Amino acid sequence: MSKKVSMAVIRRLPKYHRYLADLLDKEVYRISSKELSEIIGFTASQIRQDLNNFGGFGQQGYGYNVEELYNELSKILGLDKSYNTIILGAGNLGQALANYSGFRRSGFKVKALFDINPRLVGIKIQDLEVMDVEKMEEFIKKEDITIAVICTPKEKAQESANKLIEYGIKGIWNFAPMDITVPENIKVEEVNLSESLYVLSYMLNDGLM
Amino acid sequence: MSKKVSMAVIRRLPKYHRYLADLLDKEVYRISSKELSEIIGFTASQIRQDLNNFGGFGQQGYGYNVEELYNELSKILGLDKSYNTIILGAGNLGQALANYSGFRRSGFKVKALFDINPRLVGIKIQDLEVMDVEKMEEFIKKEDITIAVICTPKEKAQESANKLIEYGIKGIWNFAPMDITVPENIKVEEVNLSESLYVLSYMLNDGLM
DNA sequence: TAGATTGTTAATCGATTAACAATC
């Protein structure tokens, strides 16, 4: 078992991954931590420290092979795998996420949307049907769903999470504006859009209070 | 000018604000840092430290008045103000954000959506019209828009930001999956959904690599 | 007053940066 890597490091990994993808697009095949630091905005020292949590991917006197490092990061992030996913709550946000191309392009496969609203049940979002939540348990088990995206109102979020976990979900991407509580073997990533917007609001007012 | 408050503290402020709102809903009017720590999951010490960056809102032997603290946090976050807002990019995500109720309920007023796609220009999202980007400059100036939400493809994000800033925008909420560069008087809050999802993916794979 | 709990200082912990020997 790897020694615990801090969340601060983990949250930088997708950024490395993305900038390396950009470099590959530009046909840059070799980069030093110093060059990377200039485009990504972290210190060269931090970049080397971060990467060395997972292995020595560089070479003294040379730097890093962009493609190799990109592939290593893909593996570390689990992007070489595929995840069957459902979206709970087929309102505007749920529909938007179902259609989100950056999401579709990677290994996250949206298999269905679920809602309690009879007006939404049955409609198609691109090639996906919105199903009744009644059918969720069976669907999760049969289709081997591992990730659920919660796009319900906040009142339903915890209750939904409990059910999803009971049915076998392993990871939750929570867009409801409240923190959900889960057993420690279940992974949750919270995306709280209000909180994000409030931070922007703070910044706009900072200094002029 | 207030002494610099760290980003770590600022990102916790919306959480205090939200939990205090919940307490008010439950008609709890008084709370100690210890009690708050139990529901919010930060240490009591951290809560007191955080709040004391902005003033001594508590009272020895008593704790904090929930309503007063809530109002103070609203002011600190700038939520007592109103912000005219536009959304650039009227695709699924732009439309979802335009409809997002948590967003509408607070002081952020979406005045219009803009797009280059002639198929989208002219359609109505609830009571809002999607306008041609050609009209954006005039609109921003006339309607006194201070916040722009970027929901364009990543290829257009930097170029869009540059224009928005030229036209007088002060804050950008960026949903395009790339980091935009802005002058230091302009505030940006990045929401990178792919990065968030990748962190969830990492957590699901951690330990089993 | 006695008890409770703050505001704040001091101690600890963790994360970032600097430095440099190892080595390609």
Next chain:
DNA sequence: TAGATTGTTAATCGATTAACAATC
């Protein structure tokens, strides 16, 4: 080989936690 740049250890910086005097 000489130059470049890593991997890693040590130093610094900043954030969190603990402790406690002040005081309601």
